[in-house]
Amino acid sequence: MTDVAIVGMGPWGLSVLERLVTGALERPSSRHDLTVHVVEPGTPGSGVYGGPQPDYLILNTPCGQHSMYPFAAPGRAGMGFYEWAVASGYQWVGDRCDVTTRGRPLTPHDFLPRRLMGEYLAWAYRCLEREAPEGVTFVHHPTTAAGLEAHDGRERLRLAGGGVLDVDHVVLTTGHTPNGRPPGAAFLPPYPVDGLAGTVPELTSVGVQGMGLVALDVVMALTRGRGGTFVRRDGRLRYRPSGTEPRIALFSRSGTPYCAKSLGATDLTDEFEAVICTRTALRELRADGRRMDARRELLPLVFAEMTVAYYTQAARLAEGPGAAPVVAERLAAAWRAGRFSGAVAGLADRFGAFDADAHFFAGESESFVSSKDYEVWVTDLLATDVDAALVPNGASPVKVAYEVLRPLRDAMRDAVEYGGLAPASHRDFQANLRNRVARIVAGPPVHRNEQLLALMDAEIVRTPFGPSPEVVPDGDGAVVASRLLDRQHAERVDRLVAAHIDQPTVHDSSSPLLRQLFADGRVRQFQVDGEELGSIDLTEDFHPVRADGHPERRLWVFGALAEGVRYYTAYIPGPASRVRAFLDARVCAEQILEEA
Secondary structure: OEEEEEEOOOHHHHHHHHHHHHHHHOOOOOOOOEEEEEEOOOOOOOHHHOOOOOOOOEOOOOHHHOEOOOOOOOOOOOOEHHHHHHHOOEEEEOOEEEEOOOOEEOOOOOOOEHHHHHHHHHHHHHHHHHHOOOOEEEEEEOOOEEEEEEEOOEEEEEEOOOOEEEEOEEEEOOOOOOEOOOOOOOOEOOOOOHHHHHHOOOOOEEEEEOOOHHHHHHHHHHOHHHOOEEEEEOOEEEEEOOOOOOEEEEEOOOOOOOOOEOOOOOOOOOOOOOOOOOHHHHHHHOHHHOOEOHHHHHHHHHHHHHHHHHHHHHHHHHHOOOHHHHHHHHHHHHHHOOOHHHHHHHHHHHHOOOOHHHHHOOOOOOOEOOHHHHHHHHHHHHHHHHHHHOOHHHOOHHHHHHHOHHHHHHHHHHHHOOOOEOHHHHHHHHHHHHHHHHHHHOOOEHHHHHHHHHHHHOOOEEOOOOOOOEEEEEOOEEEEEOOOEOOOOEEEEOEEEEOOOOOOOOOOEOOHHHHHHHHOOOOOEEEEOOEEEEEEOEOOOOOEEOOOOOEOOOEEEOHHHHEOOEOOOOOOOOOOOOOHHHHHHHHHHHHHHHHO
């Protein structure tokens, strides 16, 4: 008998479970004797997507790009998220998704409410439970894990509220585990956003620290969630206030809003073939175990690939499909010959200029005279990006260049993970560069940024402080003061929301399980040359590293807890650019099944 506990049954835990069930089904001649203990206080599978959520909280990826069954599985019950939603009878009724026959049918390009993802993941869990072959048993424990210690050659998992599980393996997939707050911290947490309705009084002022996806959730909760509505008039989206909205001030360290996902664009990961930023080129950067500098060595390759994509698409639109491969080969040859900038200059004369560096680091070299100057810049940046995102099927050359970052993320992971960067570059990557990548390729659907522009036009949302303002807590609120405007601007906000998700740490985690593992020396912070850089330290086969440098072979860690030593782990799996969750989980599942 082999027992495994999966602690946290959201998308990553479900990926491990899917690989265990599939692996067992692929071994029909073997007799299995495996019990999977699912330690999850909520509905197994749904994770943070479970429970009642308003329909204005939507996913930031089209429904056709998610699936808990990414590989062909004839005869299996599983299906992708879009297929499940259609089979379940969901259709659009206005801006809601209901089970009906009288609404507007869904398409694979729709951004569906998150509550449907919670339903889909819970359905996928039930499918796996039914499909598990004889000898593979699921046991759900509706609680959390409070502690873990080695016991008689196995692992003893203590459950909150009492009870223990003695198991052979423990898989930690607990998702976003909050860090402990410093004493006196004034920030309100962003989630659950419904809670902000009771925390933030009407007609007050709210500072929202962040300009990304979490910040947009907060803004929607404080506007659409307060009864406001969006209407399209004269070709533009307008906002009709309910009269109860607070005044919202957005700000962030970079001061740059996220780019929108294009209308009708598809994930081209399976079709993409790099011509400059190839896996071979990236492997050479880590040859002989050397650690690279991301800005100096990695980004030039990425920017060159974005440039190839821009001019290839521009040529396709201007001169037809046959022009695209000619331009791509011309630029690839110029890169190999050291004449890339000259070749780009020649194409700019024909198709317009494109500076990947300027797009990636938008705002970094800008100077702003006043609040008004900065707010105009933000509005213009958003409006220009929205126009590009509204080009049907993601055909804008700028958006095609941005989309290159999606399939390149796997190659970039290979380059930067597990100490691939020098210590200073690793800190820079985690603090600055990874957010820049996310801003370009992991943004909201275009209609969300249209809504943000409408809220700015209605003066419900403002951006008065410029990049990286100073925040001084003051009672329930804070005084926020600009630092990078020539004409300084400061004002007090009545409430302050931390609209971002920090990377998890273990020494001050809010999880008693993680704190105990750290105190016992069974996990440690990731280090490069002896310098702690955050995240749980892991082996390349996903085991945590002890304080003494040895791996914990009975423990496994996946998902958000691994962010730091790894890169881009917080996502819902899918069949293309997010399939790595299943590939990683398979390593764990095969070892467990061999023992079982």
